[in-house]
Amino acid sequence: MTETVLISGANRGIGLALAKRFADGGFRVLAACRNPAAFANDNPHITPVGLDVTSAESVMELAAELQDETISILVNNAGVTDKESSLGDMNYDKWIEAFAVNAVAPFRVAEAFLPQLKKAKTPKIITVTSMMGSLLRSADGYHAYRTSKAAANKMMQLLALDLEKDGIIACPVHPGWVKTDMGGLRAEITPEDSADGLFTLITGLKQEDSGRFWQWNGEEHPW
Ligand SMILES: NC(=O)c1ccc[n+]([C@@H]2O[C@H](COP(=O)([O-])OP(=O)(O)OC[C@H]3O[C@@H](n4cnc5c(N)ncnc54)[C@H](OP(=O)(O)O)[C@@H]3O)[C@@H](O)[C@H]2O)c1
Known part of the structure; x- marks a missing residue:
């Protein structure tokens, strides 16, 4: 039976490349984005659906709309930087927004879609975080982004513990430094490279891999 993957922020960047890669890999893709009507799509395996991850109402509406679905993989990809x-240049509203999108929303979306995930044989919840949230790195700047991604990493570790009894695999992943609107032109890899590596990683994850921090190339990332 064809498996279904739900990807947030699927209209551009890494999310769009992931949607295409999962569709090429035989999955049915629910490509969640804020403006699904504007999602240019001629791929029969990709269905755009509406989701603003910071809106509780939007998350609940989509979960209700998709209540009869079985979702094998949820990829929380939507993010902001x-x-x-x-220090001395902090935009506090943007910091709160970064936490809302990058750390809180993935938990809310995961919780909302648990019924659909629990119907799958080997359900997986993946959140695209970042090496910039690793506590072992002492690079400076981007305080809002780094702290929100560190929180997202911890949240995914907790989610893995919460869901172990249900056989649901939960992992944070670093997608590489990727040439997107966020990553910029100087980044190291294309969205397609990142999506290809992430597809291989995600589809291969086993229960013993849950609660660990992975990178797009299949290597484990230090916390
Ligand atoms: N690029 C990199 O080098 C890099 C490195 C490490 C981690 N990451 C992470 O990878 C993920 C994807 O990044 P990207 O490089 O593809 O970024 P991007 O090109 O800036 O795309 C961000 C995506 O997130 C969506 N988004 C933002 N806020 C949202 C909200 N409230 N509800 C729904 N969707 C929302 C955007 O939708 P709109 O089009 O509607 O704004 C867009 O689809 C992010 O979590 C990012 O932090 C990226």
């Missing part, structure tokens, strides 16, 4: 976020 902000350059104005260091």
